[in-house]
Amino acid sequence: MSNQAVSTTVNGDPVQFVCDPRETLLDVLRDRIGLTGSKEGCGTGDCGACSVTVDGRLVCSCLVLGVEAEGKKIETVEGIAEGPNLHxxxxxxxxxxxxxxxxxxxxxxxxxxxxxxxxxxxxxxxxxxxxxxxxxxxxxxxxxxxxxxxxxxxxxxxx
Amino acid sequence: MKYHKPTSFKEAVALAEGAEGVTRFLAGGTDVLVQLRLDIVTPDTLVDMKAIAGVKDITRNEDGSWDIGVAVSGAEMTEHPTLGKEWPGLVEAMDLIGSTQVQGRATLVGNLCNGSPAADSVPALMATGAVVTVEGKNGTRQLAVADVPTGPGKTSLAAHEVITNIHIPPRGQNAADAYERFIPRTEMDIAVVGCAVNLRLDGDKIVEATVVMGAVAPTIRIVPDAAKAIIGTTLDDAAKDKLAEAVRAACQPIDDKRGTIEFRVHVAGVLAKRVAQTAYDRARTAH
Amino acid sequence: MVKVELWAGLRAFTGGERTVEVDAKNIRELLQALSDAYPGLKPILDEGVSVAIDGEIFADSLIEPVGPENEIVLMQKIRGG
Amino acid sequence: MAFDTQTEKQFKYIGTRPKRQDGVDKVTGHALYGADTYKAGMLHGAIVRSPHAHARIIKIDTSKAEALDGVKAVVTRADFATGLTGENWNILENIMADKTALYDGHAIAAIAATSNLIARDAVKLVEVEYEILPHVTDIKEAISEGAPIIRESSIEANVPPDHHKNITRRFECGKGDVDVGFAEADLIVERDFTTEAAHQGYIEPHACLAHMTADGKGELWCTTQGHYNVQRICAALLGMETSQLRVTASEIGGGFGAKTTVFIDPVALALSRKANRPVKMVMTRSEVLRATGPASSSWSTVKVGMKKDGTITAAQATYRLQGGAFPSAPSESPAQVTFAPYDIEHAEMVGLSVMTNRPKQAAFRAPGAPMGVFASEQVLDEMAQELGIDPIELRLKNAAKEGTRGVHGPTFKRIGLIETLEAAKAHPHYSIPLKENQGRGVACGFWFNFGGSTSVSMALSEDGSVALSIGTPDIGGSRASMALMAAEVLGIPYEDIRVTVADTASLGYNDNTHGSRVTYAVGLATIEACRSAVKEMCKRAALKWGIDEEAVSWEDGYAKPSGPNAGDFEPLPLKAIASEMTKTGGPINGHFEASPNTAGPGFATHLVDVEVDPETGKTTVLRYTVVMDAGKAIHPDYVEGQMQGGAVQGIGWALNEEYVYGKDGRLQNTVFLDYRVPVASDLPMIDCVIIEVPNPGHPFGVRGVGETSIVPPLGAVANAVSNATGVRQTDLPMSPPRVLKGILEKQKANG
CATH class of the missing domain: 1.10.150.120 ([2Fe-2S]-binding domain)
Known part of the structure; x- marks a missing residue:
């Protein structure tokens, strides 16, 4: 396996992980970073349950590779509320x-x-x-x- | 699978040339990742184009022509302040691909290189007369968009070749384009039939026209007879009927889960009339 | 004795009768009595049936009392979603 | 359980719309669904599936897969229990093929590996040798001469020998004599209808995390509509004692019936048992579509006789439903349900279950009923037109009411069909003028609703707050409804009650969340559990006051002396009783367990307007109104949610959803891109009118609402499209190619 190390920012927090390049950003968020709020409903960009933003742009995280997160700013559902205050x-x-x-x-x-x-x-x-x-x-x-x-x-x- | 992120097209070409097995270029990724996920294609080498300088740029040249970078997403085209004013058909065609989320990633080049006869942006791109620049181990070459797809999932590019730019000719006066597709829902479907029309008027009369049909043949198809049917007319009902007839005659669709042959042929004519009308109305109010 | 209305498809096992009378004080006895009187019904009853008593459908219960005053209808078990 | 006479009083909590208690967890991404838990040392499972619709399995060679680094276990059918019978055998046969692959996507073997990617790679290395057998996937072909017979041993006892060997069940019901009824008719219409299979389409794929330990105990976390059912089936399929397996239901991302059974859970347990490590399994969307149950496809024949004044004199129907390669199609359901809204003297209905090489059909919201109603409500619509009678008037004329003997057998108690029809007629929607190419459709629907086995327990805390444990997974906000009912009985604020879905080791047996039973049956159990605690609290107050237990009543959260000789004591609030409970006799808990059977039938009337593009055959839904009898809406928002959700699933089924099989017997549309569920931009707002005709069998009058909502839409939308196009829509889906074909043929016929 040609795993790669990736540094990124998720909901404002600096995050590093190592992943197989075949893993999607959704796989990485859920399985490597522990943020399971983004859901996999289809894996093919058709259901939107895995929606996140990458540098402010709305995308399906199942259609982004984990390695593409390098140097990006990722926002997920877990980052929407500010502390105890819901959006x-x-x-x-x-x-x-x-x-x-x-x-x-x-x-x-x-x-x-x-x-x-x-x-x-x-x-x-x-x-x-x-x-x-x-x-x-x-x-x-x-x-x-x-x-x-x-x-x-x-x-x-x-x- | 090996993942590479070159910073120049030259490097990208070298990577592709040196790679064994299946190589894919990653522009938006909305097709590559789906194919990976569904075990349709698992590339041995994936070359991510997004770190190359200029690939995110939309440029209007002095002569009125446009250059669109290979990693420009649909959303970036839609948000551009002037591109959609000059080329509304192209922008709306791109905008029809997938959801808002997919728009954040999908690219013109990706849509083109996927080689699908049902691609939404490609008929519109062909109708503009766009040309792509291709870089390979033997240097660069220019290729009309119409010459890129050669069959379902196939293109005329060599394994080491990569598209580096899309060039759209100047819009010019009294002209407009339009694109529409038929899908069973309002969103999220693959075109059952797609149609792009680009035309220019002199007064009320059509003097130039290109009609392109998607999803009705193994490749997206420019239909010269359809253009002929409306050139020299004011797009009256008789001209539109002839247009529909010409379009239907050019259809060689298949029966599949998305539509029947009979349906596609009929709707191709219906769409062509509607899209031509939209383009015509736009051209009448264009400057 | 209680009167039990069977669904039409069961006539084949009761000599053409759609309504039969059996001696029973509750659903368990009723199903047993039906099996005893009409052995052809047994495999069908064993596959699972519901019993409607005065319009209320009992899908599982064996203990619900029945009497001559009740409207008793044997029904195929319905599955829910 | 009877309707409370004192329910005529004003409710304090029932009927309000408080925030659901799991809301914050679900909007912050913290709620844990089937795929959201992890265990140390966890493996990932993946399944090898048949690419053939029907094939004998000659050999399974897993050696290459097992040699792959990271692969820890492989299981096949040999790793499951033997000697099963009945539905347990059918479930096992469905989740892991034995000697024959019965449909495209049928599980053949499974692998557990250290990562999901390795497991998927290993699946590709399993070599299966097949002998391909003739297959059939279409219901009409399946019961025509020469069709391959799928499994003769599944034919039930009462199927006459002259029936096709792919018909596994025959059900007949009705009343009177249809020959007499048709002889009385002025108009008789008979038509054939077909519907395609529709998938439940829940957004959360099946997922679980299983852990079997060396001592034979098991833990299972899974997304399900009923974890007790999962426990029972998995234990049987694994050959273990039920109580040794503890099942915890995760939050569930939709089920609509299809999560009342199991697919991957026993496989994950078997892999875990073999690997001696926890195993997580998550289906892909393609696996969900290929190998979990869609609803049956159907072929119906309906004949109705009517007098000139609209009185139905006779109804006769045959409903053929396919169950996949299993004898499980709910064909008795349309037979019993479709004409039940009407008072018909002579009726004869037949339901036939048909086997094909497709996945085992699974329940989908009022299983079997929508297909039948698609047929019957269209025949009524056509006859109303023919006789020049308003479609709602026609239905009112024949509507069943209290005392009507239903065509399915039993006599109705108090029901609300007429009230829904009257409300639909009075609704502004019904008088909006229609334009060219637009059409309006009306349809009624009925569903039995269930009770089912239920256990509930409540525990009082010393500070007066309450923990309520229920055993039915909450799919659509039922925890909020339970808290409301508990609050009403106890007289304490909704917010003071926390409702938990307990695991199988913590609460007694509960049937699935299905059959529209939860708000009715679990609600009833909650009310009774709380009442038993109230009784105990009154006893404690009586002790304190030194008066008779019977002289204490409970009012709005207080124990009060009542009756002439009770004495004059300051009312005792629940909090005060709770704070002293350990000193006054011990903890105060309430519980209730039973199998209530008094679920009130549900009726609905739906109105829909559509516009059809005459050049493309594409249908746009312009407006939609659902009128439904909820008995009593505990939390009206979630009642409306059921009404809207059911209607929209029906719209999808009617217009664009379908299973498309190729000639090779393979499913062609295995992703959401081509399995077309409605998207937000396809729809208008869905208007709701909640009717409340109390169920005499529930203390607060509740009727189930989850399933009735999907019964009318197929018929209603078909009536609207038929009226917009002038072409009767006899086949689903009414996809643009099919509708356009009808329009063009009609134009041709008219010259």
Whole structure:
């Protein structure tokens, strides 16, 4: 095996790991760094449950190799809350019952946060298309879309 | 699998040339990683292109032409302030590939080199008349995008060759492009049929046109007869019917899990009419 | 005696009768009595059945009392998701 | 268990929408699902799967795999128990082939290695020699002449000998005499319908972590809808005593029925037993689609007779459902369920289970019912049109109500079908005008709902907070519902109650989270467990006051003297009783165990508007309204969630989801890219109207809501597409190629 050493930053923390180049960033986050919040629903970039940001860019961590993390800034669902304070999106997801089983929730949160950072006033259609790569099999998306709308409204009010 | 991250194209070519077994270049990775995961292709050598200078650049040249780096993602094209104003069809074609997450990674070059007849960005890229620069052990060469794919999963590039740049000609006056695809859902599908149209007007009349069809033949196909059907017209209903007829005549699709032959041929005509109309309307309001 | 309505497919084992009468005070006795009276039913009953008593469906219970005043319907066991 | 007469009082907690207790864990990524735990020395398991739809296994050579560095154990069928019968044998045969590979993806062997990559590499080194046998994957082909017979020994006793040998079960029900009924009819319509297999599509693949130790004990962590069931099956398949295996249910990332059985758990245990190390197994998405149960595909024939005024005089139907290479298709379900919403004098339904070379079908939300309703509700829609009767009026005219003898046999108690129809009719959705190429569909659905075996225990802490232990994995927020019901009975805040899903060693037996049973049965058990604790608390208060136990009542969290001779004492709050409990007789706990059988049937009416592109056949859902009788909505948000989720799964099944098999018998669409579940941009908001007609068999009136929601959508969407296109949609999915074909054929026929 031609394992490689990688230095990266995950949720602001410096992290080093050694991995096989075939391992995805998702494999590395879960199995080597112990951050299991990102979920593997498909392994082929079709479900979005493993969504993270790499240098601020929303991606499926199953479509990124672990070795590509070298020198990057990775943000995962575990980094969304600030200490005990939940992000407004997290609050709204809970308040609006926008999760049933919750397996898609980490990916939805990472993706929706990324959207609201770019657009604090998305339309329903914009939210739905932005989240089209985040499959949810439980909710039918209704409550998820409402939670994102409510979070956007709060963020706008907070200025 | 060995992973390399060269800092120049020369180094990339040398790595590819020296490698044994299967070599893959990693631009966005949205195809390479899926193939790896599904045990379709496990490369022996993976050459990551993203550390090479300039691969993330989108440049508008003085003559109005564009150079797009090989590691520019779909999201970066969509976010570019002016590229989409001049080439809306190309940008929307790229934007249709996969989810927001996939857009963060997928690239034009990756889409092209994957060799899929259903690739969304490739018909639009062909319709622009784009040319790629290819570097190999014997130096560099220019190649029309239309000459890159040779069959499903196949390209005309040699094993040691790598695309280093995509060049899109100047937009020019009174012209526009458009791309649309048919999928059963609204997102996340592979095109069942894809169509790109690039045209130029003189007044109300179409004077130049390129019509390109995806997913209806073993390779993405420029359809000269379809262009002929609308050149010299104001895209009236008769012209559109002729366009549809020409497009359908050029279709040689297959029956598969995504659509039937019958369906693809019919929808190819429908799409061509719709896309031509969009391009035409855009060109009318273009400067 | 209690009256038990069988599902239509079981007529073949009861000489064409869809409703049969057996002597039973609870579901266990009822199933036993059916098996005794109509041996052809035994393998089907053994594969698992539900018994509806006055509209309430008992999927597993053997102890539920039954009486002549009850509407008793034998049902194929339904599986849930 | 009967409906509380005092329930007419205002609830304090029931019907409110507090935050779920596992919410923070689930939005921060800390909740642990099936694949989220690790053990020191853990190995990773992977499975060798058949690439053939039907093949005799001649030889399995694992020597090259075993020689690979890092490979620690290989298991085959020889490593499992022998002599199993019935469903246990079928499950074992499904999770590890014996002599024959029965479908593309059937497990042949498994490997445990020190990393996932090594395990996957080793799988590729296993050489299996097959003798390929003729196969059949299509239900119609499977029961036509010349089809390969898959397993004659699975045919049940009551299948007549003249039936095709791939039909393993025949079920018949009904009432009256259909010949008489059809003779009374003014209009008779008979049609055939087919539906394709749809996968449950949970986002979390099956995953587990197994550890067998040298003393024969086992620990299993897994994602499941029922860990007691997993315990029972795994113990049987491994040949061990049930209680020696402790199973802990992880958080579960969706199941919808398919996680009521097992696939990899016994394999991981067998690997662990052989390697003497913990083994983790996680399925890939392709494995989930190829080798876990989708719902059956179906072929139905439905015939209905009707008078001019819309009265149904007779209904006759045959439902053929395929169970894969196993005799497990739920064919009795459509036979019993589909016409149950209607008061029909003459009815005759037949259900047939058919074997094919496909994976063993698994339960999917009201298993079997949606396919039947797809057929029956379309025939009613067509007849309503033919007779010029509004589709809701037609259904109201025939609607079952309290006292109606259902076509499935039993007489209904109080049910809410009429209320859902009335609400649908009054809903603004029903009067929105439609434009060209748009159509509206209406359909009703019924599901029995279950009770099932249930154990619940609650423990009072000295500070007055409460720990509630339940044994049913929480898929859709049930812990919140249990806490609400406990709060209501105990009269303490929702936040003071912590609900835990206990492992198999910590609480008595519980049936699966299935059959829409949890809020009903576990809720009922929670109420009773809390009531037994209340009784004890009243006793402690009586002791303190020196009065009769019967003279103490419980009100809003306080023990109070009640009755004329009780005396005048200051009410005692729960906290005060709790703080002294160890001195007044010991800990105060409540528990309840039973198999409640009074689950109230669920009814729903769905409305949907679609627009169909006449040039491409593509359907867009414009609006969707679910009206459903919940009996009593404990936590309305999660009731709505069930209504919306079921509806959307139904929309997916109706429009684009399907299993596509090639001529070679291999599944063609093994990734989410091609197995097309609805994405966010495919859908509108899903409107919900909760009707509350109390279930007379639950203290608070609860009916199950999880499954009824998927019963009407296939029929409702098909009716809408049929109305938009003028072409009756008899086959699912209504994918664009199929719908366009119908439109073009109609245009051609009309010149």
């Amino acid at each position: 407004v999106l997290q609050e709204k997801i809970i308040e609006h019952a926008a999760l049933q089983c919750g397996i898609c929730t980490p990916g939805i949160l990472v993706a929706a946060k990324n959207l609201l950072e770019k657009n604090t006033n998305p339309t329903e259609t914009e939210i739905r298309y932005w989240l089209a790569g985040n499959l949810c099999r439980c909710t039918g998306y209704d409550k998820i879309v409402r939670a994102v709308q409510a979070a956007a409204e709060d963020l706008r009010k907070a200025g």
